[in-house]
Amino acid sequence: MTTIANNLQQVLGRIAQACAAAGRAPDSVSLLAVSKTFGAQAVVQAAAAGQRAFGENYIQEGVDKIAAVGRAFVPALQWHCIGPIQSNKTRLVAEHFDWAQTVDRLKTAERLSAQRPDHLPPLQICIQVNIDGGPTKSGVAPADTVELVRAVAKLPRLQVRGLMSIPDHAPDFEAQLAIHKSARRLFDQISALKEEPGLEGFDTLSMGMTADLEAAIHAGSTLVRVGTGIFGGRTYPAP
16 A cells, blocks of 8 residues: 555544544545645545545646546546636636635636636635634635625536635644634534525535644534645745
């Protein structure tokens, strides 16, 4: 068994243990393997071990990787854009990805809607929320989130699925839990609007990474994004 396969099983074990500790069903949390900076072969190894959902932060790198891996796996791999979406990259996201988790402006959503090819299923959207107000973090302010969700839900070729957050580092479990619970409260507030058109599929709370997935699951995350725990440490190219 490869190192990636071993790591993947360890992460899945952590998720199962965290679900048990939180009194949740083990299948209530999905794993997104964050493969940024790792090559297509790393994705192939993880997919061979059973992983199907992958997250990419750098859009062009993700598009190249999607093409390299192709349709080698059944069921098909699912690709999530989890990095910043600049205006000149919306078409790439709309044409190649299955999910866009970092929508925080209506303009971005409008471009994704207009550029999503008709032959593809709706692009699944998470609204990124700056839940703790971090000055260097992207995301819509919590107070403005409901309005943005409602506006995006009206756009064609998109399906609003939930919220995504990347809070600043917190020093311990309790501090992590408090931040994640804030996102859960906002998620619950919007979930109560499911009868509104376009919000029927609102079911995803994407939060938690390698270092804080236990706290995120305890708070109610339905999708954790793990990179280092699966693929190992990253080496970033020089700017």
